[in-house]
Amino acid sequence: MTLALVGDIGGTNARLALWRDSQLSAVRVLPTVDYATPADAIRTYLAGLNQPVEALDSVCLACAGPVQDDEFRFTNNHWRISRRAFSAELGLRHLQLVNDFAAMALGMTRLDLADRVVVAQGEADPDSPCLVIGPGTGLGVAGLLPLKGGGWRALPGEGGHVCVPVGSAREAALWQYLSQQVDHVEAESVLSGRGLLTLYRACCSLDGVEPVLQSPAEITGAALAGDAYAAGVLEQFCAWLGRIVGDNVLTLGARGGVYIVGGVIPRFVDFFLASGFLDAFRDKGRMSRFLEAVPVWLVTADYPGLTGAGVALEQLLEDG
Known part of the structure; x- marks a missing residue:
C-alpha cells in the first residue's frame, strides 16, 4: 500500500x-x-x-x-x-x-458552512477573485481565482511584508515609534502573534505605561477579562487588520469575498466581531461603497x- x-x-x-x-x-x-x-x-x-x-x-x-x-x-x-x-x-x-x-x-474550496463565521454580509461575485488573509506566526496573504469551466487557482504572494498603512494620528505615532525599532515597518510587524506583543509594547512606550504583559496570550486574556488598556491594544490590532484587508481587496479586486484565517483571531471571535475591524476595512474614501458589497468570513476550521x-x-x- x-x-x-x-x-x-x-x-x-x-x-x-x-x-x-x-x-x-x-x-x-x-x-x-x-x-x-x-x-x-x-x-x-x-x-x-x-x-x-x-x-x-x-x-x-x-x-x-x-x-x-x-x-x-x-x-x-x-x-x-x-x-x-x-x-x-x-x-x-x-x-x-x-x-x-x-x-x-x-482549502477554502473545501470549506463547510459550519466552519466559517459571517463578519460582513455581502454578495460574492462568483467570477471575481477571493482574498485569503490572516495573522498567525506571521501574516499570510493569498488570492483565489475562479477558473472558467470550474476549479480554482491559488495566487500566492508575500503580502504580509507590505508597509503598514497609517489611517489616524495614533497610528502615525505608533508607526514613527516602530520605525525607530525596525528597518521596515511591515504589516507582519504588528499583525501576527508576536506583532501583537510588539504593538502592546509600542503603545505602552507612547503612553508611559509599564508593560506588565509578556506574551500575546496574556494580552488577549487580559483584554477578554476586562483590562481596558489591553482591550485598547487589541482594538488597534483589529483596526489595523481591517485597513490591510481593505487594501488587499482593492488591489486584487476581490469581490468574491474575504476569508480571514490563521490562529490568532479565532481566540477572540466575539471581541473581533464587535471591534472596529469593519469600519477600518471600509474606510477607503470614495471606494468605501465597493467594500460594503464584499462579504467577509472568519474561518474556524481546524x-x-x-x-x-x-x-x-x-x-x-x-x-x-
Whole structure:
C-alpha cells in the first residue's frame, strides 16, 4: 500500500496528515523546533502510525515563504529543504511544495458552512477573485481565482511584508515609534502573534505605561477579562487588520469575498466581531461603497491549510 502525506509547515508547528479519498486522516502537530529537518519530523510522524517510510509515495508540503527553486528556506523557522535531496531521501515519486497560503486558499474550496463565521454580509461575485488573509506566526496573504469551466487557482504572494498603512494620528505615532525599532515597518510587524506583543509594547512606550504583559496570550486574556488598556491594544490590532484587508481587496479586486484565517483571531471571535475591524476595512474614501458589497468570513476550521495541501496534491497527480 502506498501513502500520500500532506503537511502544513509554519514558523512554529508542522501539521502532518495522510491524504486518503480526498480526506485528511491521522492529523498530528509537531513543533518544528524539536526536529532538525522536515524529513526527521515525517519519519517520527510515520513511526507513530506504525507506517514504514518505504510506503510513502507522494508528498505535498505547504511551506511558509516563497516557493521557487530547488532549495527552499522557511521564513520563520530553521528548516531548509532541497526538492531533489528530500525526494531521494524518502524515496518519493511525487513531491509538491506550495506556498502555505496558496494551500490555505485552496482549502477554502473545501470549506463547510459550519466552519466559517459571517463578519460582513455581502454578495460574492462568483467570477471575481477571493482574498485569503490572516495573522498567525506571521501574516499570510493569498488570492483565489475562479477558473472558467470550474476549479480554482491559488495566487500566492508575500503580502504580509507590505508597509503598514497609517489611517489616524495614533497610528502615525505608533508607526514613527516602530520605525525607530525596525528597518521596515511591515504589516507582519504588528499583525501576527508576536506583532501583537510588539504593538502592546509600542503603545505602552507612547503612553508611559509599564508593560506588565509578556506574551500575546496574556494580552488577549487580559483584554477578554476586562483590562481596558489591553482591550485598547487589541482594538488597534483589529483596526489595523481591517485597513490591510481593505487594501488587499482593492488591489486584487476581490469581490468574491474575504476569508480571514490563521490562529490568532479565532481566540477572540466575539471581541473581533464587535471591534472596529469593519469600519477600518471600509474606510477607503470614495471606494468605501465597493467594500460594503464584499462579504467577509472568519474561518474556524481546524486544518484548512492541510486540506489545501491535499487539494494541491490532487491537482498535481491529475495533471500527470
